[in-house]
Amino acid sequence: MPLFTKFIYSFGANEISAAFCRMCLSLGFIFIxxxxxxxxxxxxxxxxxxxxxxxxxxVFTSLTLFKACNHMDSGAVTSIHFAYPVIIFxxxxxxxxxxxxxxxxxxIIMCTLAIPxxxxxxxxxxxxxxxxxxxxxxxxxxxxxxLENDGLKSINKNARLFYVNLLSTIIxxxxxxxxxxxxxLDLSGREWIIAxxxxxxxxxxATSLYQRAIASIGAKYTSILSTFEPITSVLIGIAxxxxxxxxxxxxxxxxxxxxxxxxxxxNGKKHTxxxxxxxxxx
Numbered sequence: 001m002p003l004f005t006k007f008i009y010s011f012g013a014n015e016i017s018a019a020f021c022r023m024c025l026s027l028g029f030i031f032i033x034x035x036x037x038x039x040x041x042x043x044x045x046x047x048x049x050x051x052x053x054x055x056x057x058x059v060f061t062s063l064t065l066f067k068a069c070n071h072m073d074s075g076a077v078t079s080i081h082f083a084y085p086v087i088i089f090x091x092x093x094x095x096x097x098x099x100x101x102x103x104x105x106x107x108i109i110m111c112t113l114a115i116p117x118x119x120x121x122x123x124x125x126x127x128x129x130x131x132x133x134x135x136x137x138x139x140x141x142x143x144x145x146x147l148e149n150d151g152l153k154s155i156n157k158n159a160r161l162f163y164v165n166l167l168s169t170i171i172x173x174x175x176x177x178x179x180x181x182x183x184x185l186d187l188s189g190r191e192w193i194i195a196x197x198x199x200x201x202x203x204x205x206a207t208s209l210y211q212r213a214i215a216s217i218g219a220k221y222t223s224i225l226s227t228f229e230p231i232t233s234v235l236i237g238i239a240x241x242x243x244x245x246x247x248x249x250x251x252x253x254x255x256x257x258x259x260x261x262x263x264x265x266x267n268g269k270k271h272t273x274x275x276x277x278x279x280x281x282x
Contacts, residue, residue, distance in 0.1 A: 015066030025199035034158035055167035057143030071129030079116035080133035085223040087141035111259035
Protein backbone atom coordinates (compact mmCIF):
# COMPACT_ATOMS: atom_id res chain seq x y z
CA MET A 1 0.00 0.00 0.00
CA PRO A 2 1.32 3.51 -0.82
CA LEU A 3 3.07 5.21 2.08
CA PHE A 4 0.67 8.17 2.24
CA THR A 5 -2.35 5.85 2.20
CA LYS A 6 -0.90 4.02 5.21
CA PHE A 7 -0.99 7.35 7.08
CA ILE A 8 -4.71 7.74 6.30
CA TYR A 9 -5.35 4.15 7.42
CA SER A 10 -3.54 4.88 10.68
CA PHE A 11 -6.31 7.40 11.46
CA GLY A 12 -8.81 4.55 11.55
CA ALA A 13 -9.94 5.08 7.97
CA ASN A 14 -10.92 2.33 5.53
CA GLU A 15 -10.35 2.14 1.76
CA ILE A 16 -13.41 4.25 0.90
CA SER A 17 -12.32 6.96 3.33
CA ALA A 18 -8.79 6.99 1.86
CA ALA A 19 -10.22 7.25 -1.67
CA PHE A 20 -12.62 10.02 -0.58
CA CYS A 21 -9.80 12.05 0.98
CA ARG A 22 -7.68 11.64 -2.14
CA MET A 23 -10.39 12.75 -4.57
CA CYS A 24 -12.38 15.33 -2.61
CA LEU A 25 -9.98 17.43 -0.55
CA SER A 26 -8.06 18.87 -3.50
CA LEU A 27 -11.13 20.05 -5.46
CA GLY A 28 -10.94 23.59 -4.11
CA PHE A 29 -7.26 23.90 -5.01
CA ILE A 30 -7.85 22.69 -8.59
CA PHE A 31 -10.76 25.11 -9.06
CA ILE A 32 -8.82 28.10 -7.70
CA UNK A 33 -5.79 27.33 -9.89
CA UNK A 34 -8.02 27.00 -12.98
CA UNK A 35 -9.86 30.25 -12.28
CA UNK A 36 -6.60 32.07 -11.55
CA UNK A 37 -5.42 31.01 -15.01
CA UNK A 38 -8.82 32.07 -16.43
CA UNK A 39 -9.46 28.58 -17.76
CA UNK A 40 -13.06 27.63 -18.63
CA UNK A 41 -14.80 24.87 -16.67
CA UNK A 42 -17.84 24.56 -18.93
CA UNK A 43 -18.27 21.11 -20.50
CA UNK A 44 -20.80 19.55 -22.85
CA UNK A 45 -23.14 16.64 -22.00
CA UNK A 46 -21.06 14.31 -24.21
CA UNK A 47 -17.88 15.32 -22.38
CA UNK A 48 -19.63 14.81 -19.03
CA UNK A 49 -20.59 11.24 -20.02
CA UNK A 50 -17.00 10.39 -20.99
CA UNK A 51 -15.66 11.94 -17.78
CA UNK A 52 -18.21 9.92 -15.79
CA UNK A 53 -16.96 6.67 -17.36
CA UNK A 54 -13.34 7.71 -16.63
CA UNK A 55 -14.33 8.56 -13.04
CA UNK A 56 -15.94 5.15 -12.55
CA UNK A 57 -12.66 3.54 -13.58
CA UNK A 58 -10.69 5.90 -11.32
CA VAL A 59 -12.87 5.26 -8.26
CA PHE A 60 -13.00 1.49 -8.52
CA THR A 61 -9.25 1.33 -9.15
CA SER A 62 -8.63 2.92 -5.76
CA LEU A 63 -11.25 0.82 -3.98
CA THR A 64 -10.17 -2.54 -5.41
CA LEU A 65 -6.46 -1.76 -5.07
CA PHE A 66 -6.79 -0.73 -1.41
CA LYS A 67 -9.07 -3.69 -0.64
CA ALA A 68 -6.58 -6.07 -2.29
CA CYS A 69 -3.87 -4.75 0.04
CA ASN A 70 -5.97 -5.98 2.97
CA HIS A 71 -5.60 -9.57 1.69
CA MET A 72 -2.06 -9.58 0.24
CA ASP A 73 1.06 -7.48 0.75
CA SER A 74 1.35 -4.34 -1.38
CA GLY A 75 4.28 -5.69 -3.43
CA ALA A 76 2.25 -8.64 -4.72
CA VAL A 77 -0.82 -6.46 -5.34
CA THR A 78 1.18 -3.85 -7.25
CA SER A 79 2.76 -6.55 -9.41
CA ILE A 80 -0.67 -7.84 -10.48
CA HIS A 81 -2.07 -4.31 -10.89
CA PHE A 82 0.68 -3.54 -13.39
CA ALA A 83 -0.99 -5.80 -15.90
CA TYR A 84 -2.81 -2.62 -16.98
CA PRO A 85 -0.17 -1.57 -19.59
CA VAL A 86 -0.83 -4.89 -21.38
CA ILE A 87 -4.60 -4.33 -21.28
CA ILE A 88 -4.24 -0.76 -22.58
CA PHE A 89 -1.80 -1.92 -25.26
CA UNK A 90 -4.38 -4.45 -26.49
CA UNK A 91 -7.29 -1.96 -26.29
CA UNK A 92 -5.43 0.73 -28.26
CA UNK A 93 -4.19 -1.78 -30.84
CA UNK A 94 -7.78 -2.96 -31.44
CA UNK A 95 -9.01 0.64 -31.67
CA UNK A 96 -6.29 1.66 -34.12
CA UNK A 97 -6.57 -1.65 -36.01
CA UNK A 98 -2.82 -2.06 -35.77
CA UNK A 99 -1.03 -5.38 -35.64
CA UNK A 100 1.71 -5.06 -32.99
CA UNK A 101 5.27 -5.97 -33.95
CA UNK A 102 6.48 -9.32 -32.70
CA UNK A 103 9.17 -7.33 -30.89
CA UNK A 104 6.54 -5.13 -29.22
CA UNK A 105 4.60 -8.13 -27.96
CA UNK A 106 7.76 -9.79 -26.66
CA UNK A 107 8.87 -6.59 -24.92
CA ILE A 108 5.56 -5.93 -23.17
CA ILE A 109 5.27 -9.57 -22.02
CA MET A 110 8.86 -9.55 -20.68
CA CYS A 111 8.26 -6.22 -18.96
CA THR A 112 5.07 -7.49 -17.29
CA LEU A 113 6.72 -10.73 -16.18
CA ALA A 114 9.69 -8.82 -14.71
CA ILE A 115 7.55 -6.59 -12.45
CA PRO A 116 6.61 -9.33 -9.90
CA UNK A 117 10.31 -10.01 -9.27
CA UNK A 118 10.74 -6.39 -8.17
CA UNK A 119 8.27 -6.91 -5.35
CA UNK A 120 10.41 -9.62 -3.74
CA UNK A 121 7.17 -10.71 -2.10
CA UNK A 122 6.82 -13.72 0.16
CA UNK A 123 3.12 -13.32 0.87
CA UNK A 124 0.78 -16.28 0.59
CA UNK A 125 -1.54 -16.51 -2.39
CA UNK A 126 -5.03 -15.15 -1.74
CA UNK A 127 -7.57 -15.69 -4.52
CA UNK A 128 -9.79 -12.79 -3.43
CA UNK A 129 -6.78 -10.47 -3.31
CA UNK A 130 -5.66 -11.59 -6.78
CA UNK A 131 -9.15 -11.00 -8.22
CA UNK A 132 -9.33 -7.51 -6.70
CA UNK A 133 -5.86 -6.62 -8.03
CA UNK A 134 -6.83 -7.84 -11.52
CA UNK A 135 -10.04 -5.78 -11.39
CA UNK A 136 -7.97 -2.73 -10.43
CA UNK A 137 -5.82 -3.30 -13.52
CA UNK A 138 -8.93 -3.49 -15.71
CA UNK A 139 -10.62 -0.41 -14.21
CA UNK A 140 -7.41 1.64 -14.46
CA UNK A 141 -7.16 0.62 -18.12
CA UNK A 142 -10.74 1.84 -18.68
CA UNK A 143 -9.91 5.12 -16.92
CA UNK A 144 -6.79 5.67 -19.02
CA UNK A 145 -8.35 4.56 -22.31
CA UNK A 146 -11.39 6.83 -21.80
CA LEU A 147 -9.25 9.90 -21.09
CA GLU A 148 -7.60 9.39 -24.49
CA ASN A 149 -10.97 9.75 -26.24
CA ASP A 150 -11.09 12.46 -28.91
CA GLY A 151 -14.22 13.85 -27.27
CA LEU A 152 -12.15 15.11 -24.31
CA LYS A 153 -9.36 16.83 -26.24
CA SER A 154 -10.98 20.27 -26.09
CA ILE A 155 -11.13 20.28 -22.26
CA ASN A 156 -8.25 22.05 -20.53
CA LYS A 157 -6.15 20.01 -18.10
CA ASN A 158 -7.46 21.61 -14.88
CA ALA A 159 -11.11 21.23 -15.88
CA ARG A 160 -10.51 17.57 -16.77
CA LEU A 161 -8.76 16.95 -13.45
CA PHE A 162 -11.48 18.84 -11.54
CA TYR A 163 -14.43 16.95 -13.04
CA VAL A 164 -12.79 13.53 -12.72
CA ASN A 165 -12.25 14.18 -9.01
CA LEU A 166 -15.68 15.78 -8.52
CA LEU A 167 -17.54 12.93 -10.23
CA SER A 168 -15.36 10.40 -8.37
CA THR A 169 -16.34 12.02 -5.07
CA ILE A 170 -20.05 11.81 -5.96
CA ILE A 171 -19.67 8.16 -7.02
CA UNK A 172 -17.92 7.36 -3.72
CA UNK A 173 -20.72 8.97 -1.69
CA UNK A 174 -23.34 6.93 -3.61
CA UNK A 175 -21.21 3.78 -3.14
CA UNK A 176 -20.95 4.52 0.58
CA UNK A 177 -24.75 4.86 0.92
CA UNK A 178 -25.43 1.65 -1.05
CA UNK A 179 -22.83 -0.50 0.73
CA UNK A 180 -23.30 1.22 4.10
CA UNK A 181 -19.53 1.65 4.40
CA UNK A 182 -19.06 4.91 6.27
CA UNK A 183 -16.62 7.59 5.16
CA UNK A 184 -14.60 8.58 8.22
CA LEU A 185 -14.76 12.36 8.70
CA ASP A 186 -14.13 12.70 12.45
CA LEU A 187 -10.46 13.57 12.10
CA SER A 188 -8.36 15.78 14.36
CA GLY A 189 -6.90 19.07 13.09
CA ARG A 190 -3.51 17.44 12.49
CA GLU A 191 -5.12 14.50 10.68
CA TRP A 192 -7.11 16.84 8.40
CA ILE A 193 -3.90 18.67 7.45
CA ILE A 194 -2.19 15.38 6.59
CA ALA A 195 -5.26 14.26 4.62
CA UNK A 196 -5.29 17.52 2.61
CA UNK A 197 -1.56 17.24 1.89
CA UNK A 198 -2.16 13.61 0.86
CA UNK A 199 -4.87 14.69 -1.57
CA UNK A 200 -2.97 17.65 -3.03
CA UNK A 201 0.27 15.71 -3.61
CA UNK A 202 -1.46 12.76 -5.27
CA UNK A 203 -3.94 14.83 -7.28
CA UNK A 204 -1.88 17.83 -8.38
CA UNK A 205 1.17 15.60 -8.68
CA ALA A 206 0.66 12.00 -9.77
CA THR A 207 -2.90 12.16 -11.17
CA SER A 208 -2.41 15.47 -12.97
CA LEU A 209 0.87 14.40 -14.56
CA TYR A 210 -0.61 11.06 -15.65
CA GLN A 211 -3.58 12.77 -17.31
CA ARG A 212 -1.29 15.29 -19.04
CA ALA A 213 0.88 12.48 -20.33
CA ILE A 214 -2.16 10.72 -21.80
CA ALA A 215 -3.19 13.96 -23.53
CA SER A 216 0.35 14.37 -24.93
CA ILE A 217 1.49 10.87 -25.91
CA GLY A 218 -1.59 8.69 -25.50
CA ALA A 219 -2.67 6.02 -23.00
CA LYS A 220 -0.51 3.25 -24.48
CA TYR A 221 2.85 4.96 -24.12
CA THR A 222 1.91 6.63 -20.82
CA SER A 223 1.07 3.24 -19.30
CA ILE A 224 4.27 1.69 -20.66
CA LEU A 225 6.38 4.47 -19.13
CA SER A 226 4.49 3.95 -15.85
CA THR A 227 6.29 0.63 -15.45
CA PHE A 228 9.15 2.74 -14.06
CA GLU A 229 7.00 3.32 -10.96
CA PRO A 230 7.82 -0.04 -9.26
CA ILE A 231 11.50 0.63 -9.96
CA THR A 232 11.19 3.99 -8.20
CA SER A 233 9.58 2.26 -5.21
CA VAL A 234 12.51 -0.17 -4.96
CA LEU A 235 15.09 2.64 -5.20
CA ILE A 236 13.27 4.73 -2.55
CA GLY A 237 13.20 1.70 -0.27
CA ILE A 238 16.96 1.32 -0.68
CA ALA A 239 17.73 5.03 -0.21
CA UNK A 240 15.33 5.89 2.64
CA UNK A 241 14.53 2.61 4.37
CA UNK A 242 17.89 0.87 3.99
CA UNK A 243 16.36 -2.10 2.17
CA UNK A 244 18.70 -4.50 0.39
CA UNK A 245 18.44 -5.07 -3.35
CA UNK A 246 18.76 -8.59 -4.72
CA UNK A 247 20.35 -9.77 -7.97
CA UNK A 248 16.89 -10.70 -9.29
CA UNK A 249 15.65 -7.16 -8.65
CA UNK A 250 18.65 -5.67 -10.48
CA UNK A 251 18.01 -8.00 -13.40
CA UNK A 252 14.31 -7.05 -13.39
CA UNK A 253 15.15 -3.34 -13.47
CA UNK A 254 17.43 -3.88 -16.48
CA UNK A 255 14.74 -5.88 -18.31
CA UNK A 256 12.00 -3.31 -17.57
CA UNK A 257 14.16 -0.35 -18.62
CA UNK A 258 15.27 -2.00 -21.87
CA UNK A 259 11.76 -3.18 -22.78
CA UNK A 260 10.20 0.19 -21.96
CA UNK A 261 12.74 2.14 -23.98
CA UNK A 262 12.27 -0.25 -26.90
CA UNK A 263 8.48 0.07 -26.82
CA UNK A 264 8.55 3.86 -26.67
CA UNK A 265 11.21 4.21 -29.38
CA UNK A 266 9.33 1.82 -31.69
CA ASN A 267 6.57 4.48 -32.05
CA GLY A 268 4.05 1.73 -32.59
CA LYS A 269 5.03 1.16 -36.20
CA LYS A 270 2.81 -1.36 -37.89
CA HIS A 271 4.13 -4.21 -39.91
CA THR A 272 2.15 -4.49 -43.07
CA UNK A 273 2.44 -6.73 -46.07
CA UNK A 274 3.00 -4.69 -49.18
CA UNK A 275 0.93 -5.81 -52.13
CA UNK A 276 2.92 -7.12 -55.04
CA UNK A 277 2.98 -4.96 -58.15
CA UNK A 278 2.63 -6.82 -61.38
CA UNK A 279 4.51 -5.55 -64.39
CA UNK A 280 2.39 -5.25 -67.48
CA UNK A 281 3.54 -5.02 -71.05
CA UNK A 282 3.28 -1.65 -72.64
